[in-house]
Amino acid sequence: MQLLIVEDDQAVAGALIDAVSAVGHEATHASRGSDALLRHHDAELILLDLGLPDMDGLEVLRKLRQVSDVPVVILSARDDERSVVRGLRQGADDYLVKPIGLTVLLAKIEAVTRRANMGSATDKNQISAGCLSINLDKREAVLSGRPLALTAKEFELLSLLARHAGSVVTREQILDQLWGDAFLAVSRSLDVHLTGLRAKLASPGMIVNVRGVGYRLEAPSS
Amino acid sequence: MRIRVLAVLGSLLLVIVVLVSSVLMQSVSSDATADVQVNRLSSLNRFVQVASHASGNDDLEMLQLEMDTYSQLYNEGLLIVVDDRQLISGDIRADDAAVKEMVGAAALNLDRTEIPEISPLTETVALISRPFGNSAQVLGSVTMQVNLEPARARVLQASAFIIVLTLSIGFIFLLLADRLATWVLRPLHRLDDSVQLLTQTHQPIPLVEQGPPELRALSRSVSSMAQTMATSLQQQQELIAETSHQLRNPVAALRLRVDLLRMRLTDEASLAGLHAVENELARLEMLLDGVLRLASAEHRLTEQKSDKTDTEVAQPQKPTHAYQILAEEIERQSAMAQKTGSTLSLEGDSKSASEDAVWCHEFDLQQMVSELLENALKYAPGTEIKLALQTSPTTVDIVICDQGPGLGKEELERVGERFWRAESVRGTPGTGLGLAIVDRLARANSGQLIVESNGDTGLKVIIRLPRAQTPQGADHEE
Numbered sequence: 001m002q003l004l005i006v007e008d009d010q011a012v013a014g015a016l017i018d019a020v021s022a023v024g025h026e027a028t029h030a031s032r033g034s035d036a037l038l039r040h041h042d043a044e045l046i047l048l049d050l051g052l053p054d055m056d057g058l059e060v061l062r063k064l065r066q067v068s069d070v071p072v073v074i075l076s077a078r079d080d081e082r083s084v085v086r087g088l089r090q091g092a093d094d095y096l097v098k099p100i101g102l103t104v105l106l107a108k109i110e111a112v113t114r115r116a117n118m119g120s121a122t123d124k125n126q127i128s129a130g131c132l133s134i135n136l137d138k139r140e141a142v143l144s145g146r147p148l149a150l151t152a153k154e155f156e157l158l159s160l161l162a163r164h165a166g167s168v169v170t171r172e173q174i175l176d177q178l179w180g181d182a183f184l185a186v187s188r189s190l191d192v193h194l195t196g197l198r199a200k201l202a203s204p205g206m207i208v209n210v211r212g213v214g215y216r217l218e219a220p221s222s
Numbered sequence: 223m224r225i226r227v228l229a230v231l232g233s234l235l236l237v238i239v240v241l242v243s244s245v246l247m248q249s250v251s252s253d254a255t256a257d258v259q260v261n262r263l264s265s266l267n268r269f270v271q272v273a274s275h276a277s278g279n280d281d282l283e284m285l286q287l288e289m290d291t292y293s294q295l296y297n298e299g300l301l302i303v304v305d306d307r308q309l310i311s312g313d314i315r316a317d318d319a320a321v322k323e324m325v326g327a328a329a330l331n332l333d334r335t336e337i338p339e340i341s342p343l344t345e346t347v348a349l350i351s352r353p354f355g356n357s358a359q360v361l362g363s364v365t366m367q368v369n370l371e372p373a374r375a376r377v378l379q380a381s382a383f384i385i386v387l388t389l390s391i392g393f394i395f396l397l398l399a400d401r402l403a404t405w406v407l408r409p410l411h412r413l414d415d416s417v418q419l420l421t422q423t424h425q426p427i428p429l430v431e432q433g434p435p436e437l438r439a440l441s442r443s444v445s446s447m448a449q450t451m452a453t454s455l456q457q458q459q460e461l462i463a464e465t466s467h468q469l470r471n472p473v474a475a476l477r478l479r480v481d482l483l484r485m486r487l488t489d490e491a492s493l494a495g496l497h498a499v500e501n502e503l504a505r506l507e508m509l510l511d512g513v514l515r516l517a518s519a520e521h522r523l524t525e526q527k528s529d530k531t532d533t534e535v536a537q538p539q540k541p542t543h544a545y546q547i548l549a550e551e552i553e554r555q556s557a558m559a560q561k562t563g564s565t566l567s568l569e570g571d572s573k574s575a576s577e578d579a580v581w582c583h584e585f586d587l588q589q590m591v592s593e594l595l596e597n598a599l600k601y602a603p604g605t606e607i608k609l610a611l612q613t614s615p616t617t618v619d620i621v622i623c624d625q626g627p628g629l630g631k632e633e634l635e636r637v638g639e640r641f642w643r644a645e646s647v648r649g650t651p652g653t654g655l656g657l658a659i660v661d662r663l664a665r666a667n668s669g670q671l672i673v674e675s676n677g678d679t680g681l682k683v684i685i686r687l688p689r690a691q692t693p694q695g696a697d698h699e700e
Binding site: 009011012014015016018019022077078079080081098099100101102103105188191195198204205207208209211212 | 467470471472473474475476477478479481482485486507514518543546549550553554556557559560584585588589
């Protein structure tokens with residue numbers, strides 16, 4: 001896979017290139033935001049640093065999103081609430097904070113790529129994430145061979161999260177998809193449905209709350 | 223200082239009041255005395271004249287009649303000695319020692335016409351006498367018992383008036399002195415308040431320049447000192463934050479390189495060595511992370527204290543529901559809890575929504591609860607960790623109890639210090655920053671962190687936050 005690494009720190013960029021090359025990806029490096037905007041065409045995934053010398057990474061992301069749907073994973077030293085929220089809201093597929101382990105990084109890259117390619121998948125009525133599989137036609141959800149007895153809202157919620165498994169679905173997106181109103185005043189009902197869904201899944205940590213943004217479904221592997 | 227200034231000024235004013243009033247009273251009483259003296263002396267002279275020309279019984283009877291009239295009119299006694307006869311009218315007694323002495327003196331041709339100075343408190347009668355006769359011998363005398371009561375009353379009245387007047391003038395001056403002292407001291411008080419505020423908040427405060435020029439200069443100096451101090455503190459904080467931030471890049475590179483190395487290495491010995499490197503790297507990452515979070519927590523704290531109305535740091539506009547956040551954080555930590563064999567339980571249910579609303583930044587609350595849960599899981603593994611909400615009319619307590627080894631009394635006092643870790647847990651990885659971070663964040667949200675013993679065993683950590691009253695029905699289920 002062709003990756004574009006946008007990173008101004010040479011040492012980190014070098015390590016990243018070596019790391020992704022080790023698992024068979026090809027990587028090119030841009031150290032400036034303007035370079036990144038010129039060279040994103042070949043990339044299948046962009047690893048974006050926020051602290052760039054010429055412009056802010058969030059600005060790069062915003063401009064990039066106007067022309068391209070290429071998956072973007074932010075890898076930044078910033079971990080304040082605002083950067084994370086803005087990064088994810090502006091269309092980043094994931095937000096990772098430095099330092100990060102190689103296995104986690106590769107897993108995230110994989111998850112984001114998989115999801116990005118899912119749009120072209122043949123069977124749109126079948127969603128699977130790890131050992132969770134959902135059939136939208138039959139409205140069936142099966143976790144590790146165990147069928148889940150879900151209410152209508154819970155099923156919709158799980159499908160939405162599973163379709164974006166591994167990356168964050170914002171609260172607004174959920175409210176918009178399930179209730180048709182992204183700025184629903186009674187957003188606490190989402191919490192209620194979520195609690196019910198979690199109880200039925202009975203796998204702690206499967207649906208992760210991303211502070212200030214929304215929720216992410218971690219594809220269960222077992 | 224004000225009391226002292228007033229005491230000094232007050233005693234000075236008292237001395238002045240006493241001096242002025244005594245001088246005034248003196249002059250009033252001598253005026254009154256002179257008045258009485260002139261008045262009585264003319265009466266005395268008339269009687270002397272009448273008595274000296276009296277001859278024969280008819281004249282004496284006329285004299286007696288006149289004396290009686292006088293005595294009745296003025297309520298004063300008269301004793302006239304003429305031709306060895308004593309004519310008496312009014313309330314005077316010839317056998318009185320003082321009267322005898324006066325008559326005796328008059329017989330010796332001694333004029334006693336001085337009336338003693340009238341003071342408001344002296345006796346109410348005075349005796350005056352004047353002899354008469356020809357150049358060769360004393361033929362008689364007139365002794366008058368002067369009734370000083372009306373004069374004394376007048377003097378007393380005047381004195382009282384003088385005392386009241388001088389006292390009130392003195393009081394007015396004292397009030398003026400008080401105002402003056404306040405004017406001088408107000409800038410000092412304000413300065414004191416400001417400096418105290420400064421020590422609490424570490425934020426410079428603009429001082430209003432008021433009062434005497436010296437104090438204005440002092441205000442300016444203190445302002446600039448506070449500014450310098452705050453700037454240096456801020457720089458220090460920024461340096462810490464910036465440094466740890468800058469360290470993230472090299473550490474990130476290092477982490478990736480080490481992980482790559484692990485993938486490529488095959489022989490046992492190198493892997494063992496690499497394992498040690500990884501451990502140290504993990505420690506470094508944890509420390510770095512902790513320092514950064516602490517720096518940002520302290521930043522929030524100073525922002526809260528400085529009361530900036532910046533939209534980003536202002537108090538949250540809407541209340542945060544603590545129950546939901548506790549549930550979220552338990553969910554987040556549940557995988558870890560399964561690993562350590564701990565159980566996480568939350569008392570109550572989400573229906574008590576109106577009672578769990580707190581004024582706290584949602585993100586801060588999540589971070590605090592997560593920090594405390596991580597601590598509980600790390601230091602009290604395999605035990606039951608209970609979370610509960612306790613509401614009082616003004617506060618909401620988030621209580622997290624564990625059944626772990628807990629902390630000793632002395633150790634409890636040191637909780638919240640940066641980089642402090644209990645003796646017993648030095649073996650487990652950790653930074654000693656967790657509770658410090660929670661402490662700063664709680665205070666940044668006008669709350670507090672309370673750490674105490676949970677009965678015989680375990681630790682009880684409480685985050686006390688200001689309670690938010692939510693209007694009924696505003697946030698109900700659809």
